[in-house]
Amino acid sequence: LFQIQANSYSQSKKISLNMPNATVQEVIQEIEELSDYKFLLNRKDVDVTRGVSIKVNKKLITTILDELFNGTNIRFEVLNKQIILKKAKIPIEKNIKLSQIGQTLNNLDQFQISGTVTDQDGTPLPGANIVEKGTTNGVTADFDGNFTIEVSDTNTTLVVSYIGFSTKEVSLDGKTSINVQLTESAAGLDEVIVVGYGVQKKSDITGAVSNISEEKLQSRPTANFSDALQGRSSGVQIRQSGGDLDGKFQIAIRGVGSVTGSNDPLIVVDGVPLISASFSTINPRDIASIDILKDASATAIYGARAANGVVIISTKKGKIGKPQLTYSSDVSIEHISNRYDVMSTEEQRLLFVEAFKNSNRSTAVYDDPSNPIWQIDTDWQDIGTRAGIRQIHNVNYSGGSEKSQYSATASYESRTGVLLNTDLKTYSLRTNLSTQVNDWLKISTNITGSYQPQNYSDGDNWGAAGYRGFAYQHSYTDAYDENGELAGVGTASAPYFGANTNPLVPLLLPTRERNTTRILGNFQANIKLMDGLFFNTNLGGDLVQVEGYNYTPLYEIGRMINTQGSVTVSNNSDTNWVADATLDYTKEFDKHNLKLLVGVSAQQFLLRRTSAFGTGTIDNALNQLSNQTSFNSTGSNVKGGLASSFARLNYGFDNRYLLTATVRRDGSSRFGPDKRFGIFPSASVAWRVSQENFLKNSEVLNDLKFRVSYGLTGNQNIGNFEFITRAASTPYVFGNTVAVGNSASNIGNPSLQWEANKQLDIGVDFALFKSRISGTIDYYDKKSEDLLIQNPIPLTTGVPNPPIVNIGSVRNSGVEFAVFTRNLTGKFKWSTDFNIAFNKNEVLDIGSNSAGEPLEIPGQNIPLSNVPTNLTVAGHPVGAFNMYVYDGIWQLGEEDEAAAWFNAVPGDPKYKDVNNNGVLDAGDRTFVGNPHPKYIGGMDNTFSYNNLSLSVFLNFAKGNKLYNTARNLFSRGVPFVQNFSEASDFWTPDNPSATAPRPSQGGTTTTLATLASTRFLEDASFLRVKNVALTYDFPDTIFEKSFINSAQFTVSATNLFTFTKYTGLDPEASSRESLLSAGIDYTPYPNTRQFNLGMKIGF
Template identity: 45%
Template sequence: MPGSNSGKILLIMKLTAVFTCLLTLNLSAKVHSQTSVTLRLKQVSLNQVFLEIEKKTSFRFLYNDKIVHDEAKVTLDVKDEGVLDVMKILLKQTSLDFIVRDDDLIVIVDKVKTNVGIPVHGIIKNSKGQPAEGVSVVEKGTQNGTTTNAKGEFSLSVANTDAVLVVSSVGFVTQEVELKGNTNIVVQLTEDFSKMNDVVVIGYGTARKKDLTGAVTTISEKDIQSRPVTNFADALQGRASGVQVAQTGGNLDGRFSIKIRGAGSVNQSISPLIVVDGVPLANDQFSTINPQDIESMTILKDASATAIYGARASNGVVIITTKRGAAGETKINFTASTGVDKVQKYFDVLTTDQQRRLFIAAYANTGGDSTTFKDLTNPAWSVNTNWQKLATRPGWRQSYNVSITGGKPNNSFAVSAGYLKRQGVIINTDITDYFARANNNMAIGKKLKISSSLAATYQVFNNPSSADAFNGGATFEQLVSAHSYTRPYDSLGNLTSAPNTALPYFGNNTNPLIGLTLNTVSTKQTRISGVIKADYEIIRGLTLSGNLGTDILLQSNHNFYPNYSIGNTAINPTGSVNFFSTTNRNWVGDITLTYRKLLGLHSITALAGYSAQQTTSEYYQVNGSGTTNTMLNQIPNQTNITGNSSEGSSGLIGSFVRIQYIYNDRYLLTGTVRRDGSSKFGPNNQYGVFPTAAAAWNISKEEFFKVSWINELKLRIGYGLTGNQNIADFGFLTKAGSSPYAFGNTAVLGNGISNAGQPNLQWEAAKQLDAGFDIVVLNGRINSTIDYYKKTSSKLLVSIPVPLTTGVGTNNPVVNLGSVLNEGFEFAINTQNLIGKFNWTTSFNISTNKNKVLDIGANAAGVPAVINGTLLGSPVNDFINQTQAGQPIGAFYMYRYLGVWQLDEAGEAAATKYNNLPFTPGDARYADLNGDHVIDAQDKQFVGSPQPTYYGGMNNTFSYADFSLGVLMSFSGGNKIYNVIRNLDARGVPFNQQLAEVANWWTPSNPSNIPKPAQGGNTTTFTGRVSDRFLEDGSYLRLSNVSLSYNIPVVKTSRLQEVRFTLAANNLFTLTKYKGMDPASASAGDQISGGLDLTPYPVTRYYYISIAIGF
């Protein structure tokens, strides 16, 4: 039943989430350890100590400048001590004390003023009944308070016996204890597993998660390191609601597509903005970022969260923060991993004898001579080459990373280096990556802080399988299509080409090993990125910040296709060589002024800034051909040399303001406005203004809210406008270019218009509404977030085709046209299921998305416009995807396949025609929607969308003693995939090797629903029509990763701090109805041509072992 598989998967996910929630209701808690710091300070002011603690932790300080200033300078030398313990050691040297509020606010008070009134004594115990040291006890409504000693004891003088004591400690639920005349009390703490106090990185700053008004998801270092990944995008897969990650084939260069809340543009880029340490990346080369260097990733999803980036934010923002050093002893961490890749799946094809009989039937059905195929003495019929296995092998990976961190309180550092080598599963494919990074933090005096980051990556990628078929390339599809009767080598062991016997030449008979063995397709890539940032505190609470960053990407390609012959047959008689060189430079500078002020219960944070960015690109290409020497692979050795080049640049400037207001942690408001100007648009439309506003209400802070098992309940709503400028430079200008044309018998270089300018081109705009709530229950045992969003993108930047007769070249102009809606829900939940010696945690997320084109324009006659997607070539010559109003972007628009015309339907078949050709029994049958007995474009219909309607993931972590087991699953559903391999190799036309599924083809005595074979004639024309015969359900549930780790106990006093072994596997199994290679990678691709499975390179199953050592 169509869609039943996706429905079952969705039901399984829902039941799992509900079961997990219910399971947590009767489980116990464990102690949450204090945040620890290492400090070595000699004769410094208290102010400086407080600043160091704020820099290294999420704690903030509130104090009277006068009482702190009057204190003498202090000396502090602590290593890996809890913050509250450090405060006790520190303040013993002073006449001051401290109180902890809201888990992360430390209030400094005068001891002398706290000991007045009625004395109260008590003992505070942790969740296990043991004495709790360092717990804050404060008389409510005052700054009168103290902390417990090592025995959990405290003494405090209060105003009267009806006072209320606020008892709080990091990692535990804050309690309010009414004395009611009792001056001796015992309080037991309850552990708080809430993550609402976590500090997250947002645009141009940080914030506590509890203070956010927008839709934000954070992936921690622990999540990233839980399984070795070679690409940061892979670490996002299945872990963040609203984020769809798919690998675009199994290519070694780590190409992923990332979509946040659907596709908001028709045929321009929908990739999110990637910001690394404050510097936006020039493109989506994700593999150039070493995952081992990442400390956290923050995904900004709604308008309120992304608006600070204005014109670049309509597709969402991913902020990557890399690891930085900390004061204290130098730490060295080393990780190494190695493993093997295996092809997940091979296609079943006909045996050579089955293919021979297919030839006989095909020729018989179309009146051809099949005598050649009936000759069983032909040696070709004894060959059964399995090209898929012949051209593949087990791949392997090895990875090594080392990092060193350390420094002093005023100067810390983090340096790292990495090496990654991957041997591909297709022969002669491999990739090597080298990584290096250096981060530094420095404080000059009390007011100036300077930080810097510098990273370099070098990559070498050899992939002859990426060569096009004309030059002997061998994508996996070509391995499937190559005939099994073809011999890879002759009797002397030399590469040969089929057929070398008296057989007709059909399609992909060129030996795929020739291209994989002789071709050179090499890419070298260097990336250098860096940023330097300075923060100067003008006065307390007012900070001036500035940063200057760059991202430079250099890429060169060398492709060499030597001439070669098989016997006396020239396969590639002239040979060719191509050189490509691309340079992208991105410079960005920002200056901001931030003001923070606490006024009693009021908190205000205001940010104002200015940003400037310049991007330049250069492209050079040189082509040569004509050499007959297979060793001469350089351009000067060629007889025919051509070339071209291009340059481009663009600039973006912006000014922005963001104001955040919080009252008593109860009411939160955020307003952001950004004005951007871009050189990509004409003088009249260069500037755009992007405002947003959001509000949140923490109901759980209200006096009337008395639900004890709900610790936090916050409602959020936001609305705003963001922009998109992801188009080529200077699209508003008409451009000229040069290209050769024939003049007599000579190729002459001429100039002409390469594309038509659009002077009124303007910003693509996205209006987005977001409403949601965050809830924490059972003392943090369950944390959940639910969001609803509705995003309407208008004035879409659309590339439209223009007839060549206009004389404006082949570059389609970009215009503003139409609008698109994305609407959906997001649900995420984190649970602590079991706590104690055996621990079990679960995180689950699921997102839905409805994509719909609202308007795409119309022609002069008022007929709604249609934008075509992928054209399936000869002999089909038909489009697979189309985009038009009322349907999703890139929806499948094709014939409905009804099976095969049977013998008793011969009359109706003969009366039904395609291209004026009648059908016969055994031919493919398609739905005649209008009943005119003609199968034509009027009979096409929308039959599905390439875009999933739901997706998500679930991660379970089990730990016992020093063992830990992680299980990550991901799922997606509601989408369709067009299986191109089945269209090419399951039509019953022996142009290619055919898949095994056609073996049961129709005959008069076998009335199956698989069309009869054909070679030429009407049947050949009919059988390969673009129809839903090859359109399949793309839903899947995947076991993405299983990892088992063991931490070897080490002597804490030794230099060795950690030794961890991990055994793991990726992509262990996939539950799906899809018949192709991989439903996850097949669902990737651009919007208007998405959901096509071309299988360029197989996605693998990966088994590996790793070790991590810390000193």
């Protein structure tokens, strides 16, 4: 914002003069003739008739003036193109150059202006920026909106700005005290949006870009930035995948375009593109804004990585003004928001009896309800969990002068997880500095260091030991024995009651540590070459070090025996460095506004992985690698990189007609020599109808802009070296010694190239009724072509990995709508922020197989039934659900039909005979739903009255289904896992209207009950009260004469209610990153309801 414009002309303009025997007057006239300089002087002070001789060749104006007035009492000031000549009060010594003195004396004639900045209602706007127009001179208003600024001229103009308000220019006209009232600008037209290698005013943007402001981001406590993003921006879907406290989230922007490649957007933090979308160490409190680039026009500047959209994170920077110290603290208590409804012990006993009877096996040991084992009823879900506590402490100090600004944050976060033996701590430090070194050089650095130690649990899987373990372990075993030690089932009673384990053993006994250290930062220099022309460099890096330490101890608990301990120590070291250089040229003439950017960029990724496993210890104190007797280790070292060049042109005419054209050429190590380079062009135009004369003064319409963009971006998210046939390690053993073995791991495809993404976007931005209503509507049509697909090959090729080929296309089209309304203004305020996005995803073509049939790519198999639930084929969404259709239960009287169909009997589950051939076979699997929502969105209502404000934030999704694998495993009516309560209502001849099939232990019934079918596919539409926050700002009058400046208290609740039909723990769960297996819930780390108390104190 405070780009130095002053004196740039005088730093670059060079003048030659050859004037023997001239007067000062003549020299001044000649300079004005040769340049844009204008002289201001008082003829009483300056003797213009004095005779001089001057001969200079291409010298700066200061040098010329030095020579011209050397030895006189005249001093000068150069303010860009204006030269002021004044009489010095002190005589100047001859040997001192005037320009030096000119600078030191610069501030002698200063005037102090004071004032207040408020909104329309007179509420002070603390932190408002006041800048003397055309200079770097600026200050920030204090907490009461007051400011003082020193100016050299009482006729200058002050530019006053505040986020969310229209910028106002105030001419002083000789006044030394002013009050400025700013008008709220809902459309935020003056807001600056980070667009990649630069910034743009929102009003000038021609692409689809959405911005989430600091205010929104900081309105609730969030675990990480993707959590903060959720529901805030139209068309941005966040899915939780994986289950730890550091939360693995996946962000999808405008649907999913890639089938087998990654759909992660590119994430750029302060100019550093990250390698992956892993970002748990970015402190959400440090984020100043998130800008999401959605259409091709906006993203094309990132070329080959832009196909999935770009998320740009800017961290907090210092502002001009007096130092500010802020301390904030949040303390939350978390509870599991939902739990599985499992059978009681007695219900299980009845199930056992029925199941064994139905499988023609003896029920002798289950018949007696007085057996001691049936007297135990352990609630594992209760025993294994607890209330989690989260604490976050942040100290930030920031401030700055005109020349330098700084902001630094230290933060500490501690979470004890709701699952026992899980916790997370994050320590982070961030420093952002920027300095205007001199007239032509500005440098800045941003650097964050963080350390995040974590104790984690098992991930989400079919039989994982985490929360899922509490769902499937039988209630009829004790957690602790009479001595308070962990209990286990003895071998003697085990045979008849299943392979019981104590789920606390795998949760509590092993050590699972993961410590992440991350240094992310960059150094930027902006050099002014001439008026409007800047050279910028950016050198950045992101170093992520993840150390793992796992120890499985030895123990003997009942039949749970581990006779040797084992240790795994792993170390992942990811280094990512980037170097950019850009030239930035801005020119305004008449009504034309031109911006041109050209640049080059190089980025390299170095991924080093090592892992060592050792086992053999028989003493739990000897728990390090060196204590083990046998070892195994793995390691890899992968490098990759991009070398790119790019250009962007922004042209505007009269602020009415806007054009953006972008092109990027990327070279990537992911592709073979013939296909290494790709070119990604885009263009967009916009028409600001509201700037036309016929609308310019409209009271109703404050802003209206139509936008159209089209462009090509790429996706290169595949593994490295896919283009060559690589050797895989396939070791064999001779004697007992492992011998190195090698074989082909894939079939290389030298002609592999980018996935190409062609996107059309048509959008409207509007603001109505003094910006009481503002919003954006976008329609987009995005076609991903040349998809990176692993084309199946016959198994007779004997190679594990098929070649990746470019084939087929996927289309995402949809409408996004975002609106902000100020429903009530005045003392009682109410505003609403609402967004909704509809997306339709369709695979147009994914090629054909060797037999010429359209290709079908199945998702991951669901264990036990060993069939996939997702199938990706042309004409359906990516990863569309495809499975058997549950059709109730075979009833008495249908014996013959059931037997012919699959040897079934009454009570067995029945599946629709989709292909009408009378038997159950693979042809009965059919398309039954979409893992992707029809629409998603969010709504934030904020109410405020005086110092009190209440915000209620909802998010929602509709139309997607989720496969509940927990029910597939625990609602089958098959003993030896704890069954869910629903299986209690099982079919018997006396209970023909039961909802669950008859229980069984083995045999056809079990096979049928296990099948992956629509019985376990559920509607995952939801409406969630994501956050309710009540904030109180203490009136500043109470802080008078206190060292405290401001104080704010917030009480909030997160995930307060969720309205959904989904019966699993969380309708937003999604366990598999691959979209081919989208919408499968393997029970990630449980979602929590949080109650939070927060405070923020400014000093």
